Amino acid sequence: MSDRPAFREVNFDGLIGPSHNYAGLSPGNLAATLHAGKIAQPRKAALQGLAKMRLMLSLGLGQGFFLPHERPNISWLRDFGFAGSDAQVCAQAWREEPLLLAQAISASAMWAANAATVSPAPDTADGRMHFTPANLATMAHRSHEWPQTLAQLRRIFADPRFFAVHEPVPARFGDEGAANFMRIAAPASEAGVEIMVYGEPGGPFPARQTPEACRAIFRKHGVADGLLVQQSPEAIAAGAFHNDVVAVAHENILLAHEQAFADKAALYADLTARCPDLVILEVPAREVSLADAIASYLFNSQLVTLPDGRRALIVPAECMETPAVKAWIDRTVGANGPIDAVHVVDVRESMHNGGGPACLRLRVLLSQEAERAVHPAHMLDERGADRLEALIAEHWPERIAPADLGSPDLWGHCAAARRALIALLEKPLS
Numbered sequence: 001m002s003d004r005p006a007f008r009e010v011n012f013d014g015l016i017g018p019s020h021n022y023a024g025l026s027p028g029n030l031a032a033t034l035h036a037g038k039i040a041q042p043r044k045a046a047l048q049g050l051a052k053m054r055l056m057l058s059l060g061l062g063q064g065f066f067l068p069h070e071r072p073n074i075s076w077l078r079d080f081g082f083a084g085s086d087a088q089v090c091a092q093a094w095r096e097e098p099l100l101l102a103q104a105i106s107a108s109a110m111w112a113a114n115a116a117t118v119s120p121a122p123d124t125a126d127g128r129m130h131f132t133p134a135n136l137a138t139m140a141h142r143s144h145e146w147p148q149t150l151a152q153l154r155r156i157f158a159d160p161r162f163f164a165v166h167e168p169v170p171a172r173f174g175d176e177g178a179a180n181f182m183r184i185a186a187p188a189s190e191a192g193v194e195i196m197v198y199g200e201p202g203g204p205f206p207a208r209q210t211p212e213a214c215r216a217i218f219r220k221h222g223v224a225d226g227l228l229v230q231q232s233p234e235a236i237a238a239g240a241f242h243n244d245v246v247a248v249a250h251e252n253i254l255l256a257h258e259q260a261f262a263d264k265a266a267l268y269a270d271l272t273a274r275c276p277d278l279v280i281l282e283v284p285a286r287e288v289s290l291a292d293a294i295a296s297y298l299f300n301s302q303l304v305t306l307p308d309g310r311r312a313l314i315v316p317a318e319c320m321e322t323p324a325v326k327a328w329i330d331r332t333v334g335a336n337g338p339i340d341a342v343h344v345v346d347v348r349e350s351m352h353n354g355g356g357p358a359c360l361r362l363r364v365l366l367s368q369e370a371e372r373a374v375h376p377a378h379m380l381d382e383r384g385a386d387r388l389e390a391l392i393a394e395h396w397p398e399r400i401a402p403a404d405l406g407s408p409d410l411w412g413h414c415a416a417a418r419r420a421l422i423a424l425l426e427k428p429l430s
């Protein structure tokens, strides 16, 4: 008998790609808008992301990873009529429509919480885990992620006995994946209630998740108990472009800002009826304002159960630098509440584009058998992390300034880095 529980959550993080930059492509994402035009440090960014993955491994948690996408996305640029060799396509795009080139080279696939919505096996009619890649249709630079995401999901979760990978929802109906998904199940291996959070348009910033997409996903995944919840318009207007900027759920815990949902009373009542052990950790606006929640990304922490059953919150460093948030953490963590420990991670390069610890990961709840069916090249251990780290140090650019996006050198570096990564993965990583 193994002492590992029958199911465990494996976080698949997006490896931060060599073209990470600050192009300010996401209106409504305040950090990304604020940092538009700044110099980015892709090598540092990728190492920060990897250090977070190593922390998870050191805590005894399962960790996998997705590859950065091919950037610039030449085939997407060709769809706009740019022609010739790959370098000619990029050069023409940069000359004639530099915004399109910036959109084609974005490293935004790093935010794996937006890769797909995942319904774990205990929740679905056929007992398999279901994935739907997000169409990310609202933002041009993210709308071309899904074909490469779909391909990776099909490669990593290929075994049809355990996994079903669907096509995305039609692009007319925006879907941003697990960033707008929560699940309450106690224990996690039991059937749970899946919650999808949509936004209503009409505010100052785009509402990226449509209710039609949420319902389509529940239907296609065969989810027995799916709940649709509206995000509060104040939260979107304050810069919460995804629900995971103002709420996170894990097992029987819902950690949410007081202003996260349009009708919190209805949600809390629905959840309490389904899960008698539910613990709602609501953070009142008078203790942490929406502005501080969004600046610190408190709710974009990873809430995890350690192998010994204790719960830990993996928070971005910005939380400890935001006095009201630090005070809330100091008061709450370890104080007879459901969260026993806090760990701080530095993912500042991603944070400056509005991507915190939880944005960088996709949660995948796997039975032992299903975990054995996952493509081994995408599972991480310490030795694999060492090898990735060496590769990043050699191939990822140190800095990218806005004008560099048009540089053939950068395009060449990105292609070389990708070739090296793929070659590395062809041999077992560890």
Ligand code: SUG
Pocket (backbone or CB within 6 Å): 021, 022, 023, 024, 025, 026, 029, 032, 033, 106, 108, 111, 113, 114, 139, 142, 179, 241, 242, 244, 245, 353, 354, 355, 356, 358, 359, 360
């Ligand atoms: O979609 N930022 C991403 C951040 C995604 C965060 N993910 C979650 N909350 N789960 C976005 O807005 C900025 C890219 C730029 O401006 O260059 C960007 O795409």
